[in-house]
Amino acid sequence: MVxxxxxxxxxxxxxxxxxxxxxxxxxxxILLVMLTSALxxxxxxxxxxxxxxxxxxxxxxxxxSVSDTASQSGGTNxxxxxxxxxxxxxxxxxxxxxxxFIHGFYRDGYSKNVIACVKYRWYFQVSKAVCIAxxxxxxxxxxxxxxxxxxxxxxxxxxxxxMGVFFQFLLGEFFLxxxxxxxxxxxxxxxxxxxxxxxxxxxxxxxxxxxxxxxLEDKINDIFHTQIELxxxxxxxxxxxxxxxxxxxxxxxxxxxxxxxxxxVFIAIYNAxxxxxxTKRDVK
Amino acid sequence: MxxxxxxxxxxxxxxxQKAVDNVxxxxxxxxxxxxxxxxxxxxxxxxxxxxxxxxPTSGEMEIMGFRSSDGTVNQAFERIGSLIEQPxxxxxxxxxxxxxxxxMCCGVYSEDYVKAKLALAGLQDVGxxxxxxxxxxxxxxxxVAMATIGEPEMLILDEPINGLDPxxxxxxxxxxxxxxxxxxxxxxxxxxxLEELSKLATHYGIIHxxxxxxxxxxxxxxxxxxxxxxxxxxxxxxxxxxLKGLGCNxxxxxxxxxxxxxxxxxxxxxxxxxxxxxxxxxxxxxRSQSLEEYFISLIxxx
Numbered sequence: 404m405v406x407x408x409x410x411x412x413x414x415x416x417x418x419x420x421x422x423x424x425x426x427x428x429x430x431x432x433i434l435l436v437m438l439t440s441a442l443x444x445x446x447x448x449x450x451x452x453x454x455x456x457x458x459x460x461x462x463x464x465x466x467x468s469v470s471d472t473a474s475q476s477g478g479t480n481x482x483x484x485x486x487x488x489x490x491x492x493x494x495x496x497x498x499x500x501x502x503x504f505i506h507g508f509y510r511d512g513y514s515k516n517v518i519a520c521v522k523y524r525w526y527f528q529v530s531k532a533v534c535i536a537x538x539x540x541x542x543x544x545x546x547x548x549x550x551x552x553x554x555x556x557x558x559x560x561x562x563x564x565x566m567g568v569f570f571q572f573l574l575g576e577f578f579l580x581x582x583x584x585x586x587x588x589x590x591x592x593x594x595x596x597x598x599x600x601x602x603x604x605x606x607x608x609x610x611x612x613x614x615x616x617x618x619l620e621d622k623i624n625d626i627f628h629t630q631i632e633l634x635x636x637x638x639x640x641x642x643x644x645x646x647x648x649x650x651x652x653x654x655x656x657x658x659x660x661x662x663x664x665x666x667x668v669f670i671a672i673y674n675a676x677x678x679x680x681x682t683k684r685d686v687k
Numbered sequence: 688m689x690x691x692x693x694x695x696x697x698x699x700x701x702x703x704q705k706a707v708d709n710v711x712x713x714x715x716x717x718x719x720x721x722x723x724x725x726x727x728x729x730x731x732x733x734x735x736x737x738x739x740x741x742x743p744t745s746g747e748m749e750i751m752g753f754r755s756s757d758g759t760v761n762q763a764f765e766r767i768g769s770l771i772e773q774p775x776x777x778x779x780x781x782x783x784x785x786x787x788x789x790x791m792c793c794g795v796y797s798e799d800y801v802k803a804k805l806a807l808a809g810l811q812d813v814g815x816x817x818x819x820x821x822x823x824x825x826x827x828x829x830x831v832a833m834a835t836i837g838e839p840e841m842l843i844l845d846e847p848i849n850g851l852d853p854x855x856x857x858x859x860x861x862x863x864x865x866x867x868x869x870x871x872x873x874x875x876x877x878x879x880x881l882e883e884l885s886k887l888a889t890h891y892g893i894i895h896x897x898x899x900x901x902x903x904x905x906x907x908x909x910x911x912x913x914x915x916x917x918x919x920x921x922x923x924x925x926x927x928x929x930l931k932g933l934g935c936n937x938x939x940x941x942x943x944x945x946x947x948x949x950x951x952x953x954x955x956x957x958x959x960x961x962x963x964x965x966x967x968x969x970x971x972x973x974r975s976q977s978l979e980e981y982f983i984s985l986i987x988x989x
Contacts, residue, residue: 515772518740
């Protein structure tokens with residue numbers, strides 16, 4: 404099994420997609436941070452809630468002064484600021500890269516060369532899961548480093564006391580990305596098509612599926628005079644994990660626990676179901 | 688005589704169609720076994736089964752002493768190298784990297800080993816060129832080289848000379864010969880280019896519509912394709928009795944045609960005996976049969 408893992412890791416680091424996706428991710432984050440920090444600075448400048456108004460009476464009359472208190476307030480939590488860029492963006496790249504990487508194993512026919520060379524075919528499932536985890540680390544590292552650097556440069560102030568929370572957030576993100584990547588890999592292996600996995604996951608992550616269910620439930624409720632909420636049929640973990648919005652960065656560990664559970668569940672599903680598929684199906 | 692592969696009533700069925708239908712072959716260790724058949728005859732499906740890429744619907748295999756009936760045959764697949772259909776290669780990687788991947792999977796990490804395999808296939812000078820830019824012949828040679836990684840005891844090559852120019856065919860043929868002679872690797876090779884196969888194979892299996900029609904050695908095939916008398920008579924049945932009386936080795940093609948495989952130099956005496964016996968002989972002539980003609984005649988009778 405170690406040989407198979409080494410083989411796939413060798414292939415991983417010689418795949419151009421790894422470096423291309425990392426570069427694109429970095430470029431997108433740079434752009435987003437620059438845009439976002441410009442907006443924050445503008446809003447900060449004009450935000451009424453950050454202004455202090457004081458009046459004083461003097462012989463000459465009443466003096467009204469307005470001062471900007473934003474710069475006097477606490478600095479920006481990197482977890483809050485960076486999480487919005489990292490979460491959804493990395494999820495998309497993990498899905499796309501995983502689908503391409505897994506699909507390449509079958510599309511190019513390399514599977515025929517090696518599948519019969521090992522004692523158990525499920526070794527390949529484990530090796531792909533390892534590669535997905537490694538890629539998740541790589542993309543997360545690139546995204547977090549770039550966003551931190553750009554944020555530190557762009558924002559008026561940046562509080563490094565929140566870095567502990569930020570790293571906890573990154574750890575939770577790693578497990579979430581792992582779970583998403585494994586689902587993408589499973590769909591790719593099931594259908595031998597990278598398009599299926601990419602389209603399904605992207606649709607799910609933009610809440611289009613739950614949105615469609617909401618529309619459907621209105622019709623059903625009208626017709627049958629019921630009060631059901633179809634979207635609640637989606638597992639709550641799924642619902643919480645595939646949105647593109649910024650996840651919880653309060654650092655209270657709930658998200659991390661949630662993410663670990665999700666990752667473990669998908670590891671089990673991927674390896675069990677994938678091992679069954681790769682063992683029982685004829686090699687394409 | 689040691690057999691490296693034996694199959695017994697091996698069958699592969701896809702929905703209503705049997706791609707391989709009760710095929711029983713025996714392949715000697717160290718031989719080059721040529722599997723001959725038309726497109727869609729079931730060659731590739733059979734090779735995929737013995738290579739561990741497809742599970743049989745029914746029947747048994749015994750490879751290197753490991754049997755499918757007791758579930759140990761997977762251990763044999765680890766000792767088989769295969770090139771089935773198109774070579775499985777990553778087009779955006781170099782030849783070295785493609786071979787290195789296979790070598791790593793087999794537990795071999797030596798770069799010199801990979802370079803030696805590339806040299807075996809004549810690809811030692813391709814440098815950092817991506818495989819996607821290789822010619823068809825180079826890709827086929829790379830596929831053969833990759834199939835030999837891990838020092839397999841048996842090599843399965845599915846139409847390795849398809850689409851190659853004459854130079855490429857010669858190169859692949861030389862590689863196969865060298866592998867077989869120097870490393871005593873048993874080779875199972877399929878093709879429908881019969882003349883090329885006849886220059887390589889020591890044994891043949893002819894497959895048609897999923898069924899094994901005939902299995903014979905190279906010498907036996909030569910015997911069947913060698914010079915013979917072809918007799919067209921008004922009654923093959925009556926002529927056969929006379930030939931039998933003469934002690935000739937003959938075969939009946941149809942109700943009017945017979946082949947006499949020996950005593951060819953006695954064609955005049957045979958003609959006289961037939962005419963004297965009241966048989967109307969329309970034609971009698973000596974001819975050799977090419978491999979293609981033998982194959983066609985066999986298939987038409989199957």
